[in-house]
Amino acid sequence: MPGKDLVAASARPLVLSILQRGESYGYAILQEVKRRSGGSLEWTDGMLYPVLHKLEKQGLIAARWDTAPDTGRRRKYYRLEQAGHAALQEQRADWLAVHNTLADLWGLKPCPTT
Amino acid sequence: MPDDVMTEQAITAWRDRLSASPNIGDQQRVELEDHLRREIEALQASGLNGNEAVTVATMRVGTCKGLEQEFAKVRPWDALFYRVQWMAVGFAGISTLQWLYGVFLTQPLQLTLNAYTAETSVREWVIVLATLGCLPLIWLAVLAWMRSRTGMIVAGLATLHLIAVCIQMEYGYALYGRIYEWYRLQTGSQEWSFVSHTVYGVLSILPESGTIMLWTAIAALLFWRNRRNKCDEAREESMGYA
Numbered sequence: 202m203p204g205k206d207l208v209a210a211s212a213r214p215l216v217l218s219i220l221q222r223g224e225s226y227g228y229a230i231l232q233e234v235k236r237r238s239g240g241s242l243e244w245t246d247g248m249l250y251p252v253l254h255k256l257e258k259q260g261l262i263a264a265r266w267d268t269a270p271d272t273g274r275r276r277k278y279y280r281l282e283q284a285g286h287a288a289l290q291e292q293r294a295d296w297l298a299v300h301n302t303l304a305d306l307w308g309l310k311p312c313p314t315t
Numbered sequence: 316m317p318d319d320v321m322t323e324q325a326i327t328a329w330r331d332r333l334s335a336s337p338n339i340g341d342q343q344r345v346e347l348e349d350h351l352r353r354e355i356e357a358l359q360a361s362g363l364n365g366n367e368a369v370t371v372a373t374m375r376v377g378t379c380k381g382l383e384q385e386f387a388k389v390r391p392w393d394a395l396f397y398r399v400q401w402m403a404v405g406f407a408g409i410s411t412l413q414w415l416y417g418v419f420l421t422q423p424l425q426l427t428l429n430a431y432t433a434e435t436s437v438r439e440w441v442i443v444l445a446t447l448g449c450l451p452l453i454w455l456a457v458l459a460w461m462r463s464r465t466g467m468i469v470a471g472l473a474t475l476h477l478i479a480v481c482i483q484m485e486y487g488y489a490l491y492g493r494i495y496e497w498y499r500l501q502t503g504s505q506e507w508s509f510v511s512h513t514v515y516g517v518l519s520i521l522p523e524s525g526t527i528m529l530w531t532a533i534a535a536l537l538f539w540r541n542r543r544n545k546c547d548e549a550r551e552e553s554m555g556y557a
């Protein structure tokens with residue numbers, strides 16, 4: 202299971218990648234991370250929101266309040282902004298560079314970088 | 316007690332604990348509460364009862380202290396301003412108490428001691444202890460008990476302030492005396508007139524009054540700033556975006 206530092210570092214690209222697929226909200230983002238990582242990425246639920254708010258403050262994502270169709274409660278929805286798309290491309294290049302370096306060292310097949 | 320009622324009570328208690336945090340605003344609290352409720356609903360759907368679901372869900376969302384630390388990373392200045400706001404309130408309060416104590420108790424005490432004591436040093440000690448003594452210390456103890464870290468910072472500042480007051484008592488009045496002499500030379504007055512009394516009086520209370528006004532102004536400014544932030548948040552939320 203990845204350590205705390207790695208989990209924290211991966212939060213940003215993971216959130217941006219999920220939001221690239223469409224508008225979402227905190228709980229759903231967390232469920233998506235759990236599902237896609239097969240439970241190996243253990244996020245504290247509360248850790249996600251400061252990450253979202255930081256990305257929002259940086260203008261990479263935008264938010265709006267709406268009524269949740271399933272519960273009728275107020276809910277904050279996030280979507281990726283133009284700057285977020287560009288940031289995601291940078292993150293993708295960085296993470297693939299790390300991944301491919303390690304893959305090369307371990308004799309594994311590297312990932313395509315585009 | 317029905318399961319739903321217990322669950323609601325537990326959520327309310329959790330929300331109240333979160334409300335006490337200066338780093339977590341109203342919007343963040345609503346967002347976290349929605350998350351908590353979703354988590355509880357999912358756990359109840361998987362077979363847990365209300366009490367168990369609330370316990371597990373609150374653990375997953377994180378403790379109030381943990382959440383506070385995480386949110387402080389995003390808005391570190393807000394947390395700092397909130398602390399300074401209460402420090403300013405505490406400090407203005409201490410200064411006011413000291414001022415009132417000095418005005419209303421020191422002079423009668425001094426007159427009483429003048430009447431019954433010939434020992435100047437003993438009299439001065441009693442006045443210093445009475446002026447700087449119990450009331451501000453009780454205030455500090457209450458602050459320290461209520462908000463440990465902020466209270467301790469206030470206590471530290473108040474200690475510096477008390478040292479400043481002691482220095483003022485030692486050297487300040489001599490300075491006022493010189494200023495008064497200068498005033499008498501300028502006006503040519505040889506008597507303590509109403510005006511000279513007033514000038515001397517204003518100069519005597521200037522440091523204390525200045526301290527009170529300064530810290531009250533800082534506290535008022537921060538209250539206004541924090542209130543404006545909350546109003547902005549509420550307006551943005553009502554308009555549908557954040």
